[in-house]
Amino acid sequence: MSGIALWLAVALVGGAASLARYLVHGLVEPLARGRFPLGTLAVNVTGSLLLGVLVGAGVHGDAYLLAGTAAIGSYTTFSSWMLDSERLARDGRLGAVLVNLGASTGLGVGALLLGRAIAGG
Amino acid sequence: MEREPDVDLLEEPPAALAAPVDSRELGAIFLGGMIGALARAGLEEALAVAPGGWPWATFAVNLLAALLLGFAVSWLRAKRHGLYARAFLATGICGALSTFSTVMLELVRLQEHAGWGLACAYGMASIAAGMAAVLLGIELGRRRAAAASRRRPPVAPGAAG
Numbered sequence: 001m002s003g004i005a006l007w008l009a010v011a012l013v014g015g016a017a018s019l020a021r022y023l024v025h026g027l028v029e030p031l032a033r034g035r036f037p038l039g040t041l042a043v044n045v046t047g048s049l050l051l052g053v054l055v056g057a058g059v060h061g062d063a064y065l066l067a068g069t070a071a072i073g074s075y076t077t078f079s080s081w082m083l084d085s086e087r088l089a090r091d092g093r094l095g096a097v098l099v100n101l102g103a104s105t106g107l108g109v110g111a112l113l114l115g116r117a118i119a120g121g
Numbered sequence: 122m123e124r125e126p127d128v129d130l131l132e133e134p135p136a137a138l139a140a141p142v143d144s145r146e147l148g149a150i151f152l153g154g155m156i157g158a159l160a161r162a163g164l165e166e167a168l169a170v171a172p173g174g175w176p177w178a179t180f181a182v183n184l185l186a187a188l189l190l191g192f193a194v195s196w197l198r199a200k201r202h203g204l205y206a207r208a209f210l211a212t213g214i215c216g217a218l219s220t221f222s223t224v225m226l227e228l229v230r231l232q233e234h235a236g237w238g239l240a241c242a243y244g245m246a247s248i249a250a251g252m253a254a255v256l257l258g259i260e261l262g263r264r265r266a267a268a269a270s271r272r273r274p275p276v277a278p279g280a281a282g
Binding site: 007010011012013014015016017018019021022043044047048050051052055065068069070072073074075076077078079080081082083085086101104105108109111112113116 | 147150151152153154155156157158159161162163165166183186187189190191194212213215216217218219220221222223224225226228229244247248251252254255256259
């Protein structure tokens with residue numbers, strides 16, 4: 001794929017992945033009834049699983065740039081994870097802050113390793 | 122109880138699910154997502170690191186996105202037409218500029234190539250600096266909004282055209 005077409009594809013895929021994040025977040029977040037930022041956790045863990053599958057399958061080069069960096073990278077979010085944690089802290093829910101930070105990291109790494117193992121990496 | 126009309130996107134109540142799809146909001150998210158993804162992918166390609174090296178590109182975009190997100194939500198909180206700006210800046214740009222999955226992959230690769238020490242340092246530095254960045258952004262947004270309202274007093278409730 002040529003330079004301009006590739007980067008145009010990166011942008012379009014990133015935009016579509018952002019809509020997917022918004023959709024999944026909106027579907028999952030209400031399940032916790034405002035008690036925990038479950039939507040962000042859901043996109044981040046499912047995205048980590050998918051990225052693990054890509055890596056395990058040996059996807060690299062332009063295909064990785066599009067499917068890994070542009071799609072899954074845009075689908076998952078670090079900034080909302082931080083903002084969610086700040087809100088829990090501001091509400092004085094320090095236990096929930098630690099769970100959000102620790103469980104996200106633990107489940108994220110676990111999901112990535114699981115995906116990589118499934119795909120044979 | 123009446124709902125605040127200008128609720129935060131990231132604090133969307135369950136009732137929002139029943140709301141009709143707002144194509145302008147989705148367009149704003151898509152456009153912001155394009156910009157965020159391009160910026161992150163460009164920096165990742167330009168600053169590619171060897172396995173076991175500190176992932177500077179991801180570290181930088183995540184902190185920048187956390188700062189911008191904190192600023193956007195506190196600055197736009199007081200705005201009457203903040204929905205599309207928030208969709209564009211917060212959900213679109215910040216969401217796509219930052220990434221969680223790549224951090225997870227980098228943690229695994231750092232542990233495999235450089236050991237637990239560097240992997241733990243990267244994870245903890247990302248979280249600590251990310252929290253500091255979002256707090257700084259919130260404070261900057263608050264000051265920006267306060268300065269704007271001093272220059273131009275807010276419209277009285279009900280008086281808006």
